[in-house]
Amino acid sequence: MTEKEHTVEFVGTEDTIEVSERQTILDACIEEGLAQEYSCRVGMCLACVARIVEGDVQQPGARCLTETEKQKYALTCMARPGSDLVLERGVYPPSIEGEKGVGTRDA
Numbered sequence: 427m428t429e430k431e432h433t434v435e436f437v438g439t440e441d442t443i444e445v446s447e448r449q450t451i452l453d454a455c456i457e458e459g460l461a462q463e464y465s466c467r468v469g470m471c472l473a474c475v476a477r478i479v480e481g482d483v484q485q486p487g488a489r490c491l492t493e494t495e496k497q498k499y500a501l502t503c504m505a506r507p508g509s510d511l512v513l514e515r516g517v518y519p520p521s522i523e524g525e526k527g528v529g530t531r532d533a
Contacts (some may be wrong), residue, residue, distance in 0.1 A: 432507035436460075437479055437514040451476075451483075451502040451513070462515070467503045474502040475518055481511035495519045 429446045434454070436442070445454040452474055455462035465473040469487045478498055483505040488496055499519050500511075 432481075432510045434507060434511045434513060436476075437512060445507050447506055447508070449506065451500065451505050451507065451511075455502065462502060464503055469501050469504040472501070472518065472522060476500050476502055476513035476515045477517035479512040479514055482508035483511065484508050491519065492521065495521065 429448055431444045431446050434443050434445050434451055441460050443454050443458050443460065445451055452462055452464055452467070463473050465471045469485070469489045472490055476499065478500050483500045485491075485496060485501055485505040487504040488501040491499055491501065499517075500513060502513075
């Protein structure tokens with residue numbers, strides 16, 4: 427059985443990659459040499475968060491996001507594409523905006 431791949435495009439950049447449904451978005455970014463912030467790689471720190479502009483992801487291990495936030499934000503270290511995606515990096519869920527000096531953009 428062939429693994430299905432999806433296109434992941436990052437808003438504000440020319441970065442576009444192909445990601446297997448079995449691969450995390452972060453792992454694909456690293457393999458392609460794309461700059462993608464990350465730290466813990468276990469779904470806890472939010473360093474790798476991106477706002478989902480279009481598309482769907484599966485991210486059962488994204489422990490620091492609420493169920494509602496999981497519909498709008500992807501932790502790229504945990505998220506696997508369920509469709510083609512458009513993501514905006516560096517946009518944080520409203521629940522953590524302003525905490526610990528976290529920089530945000532308007533979502």
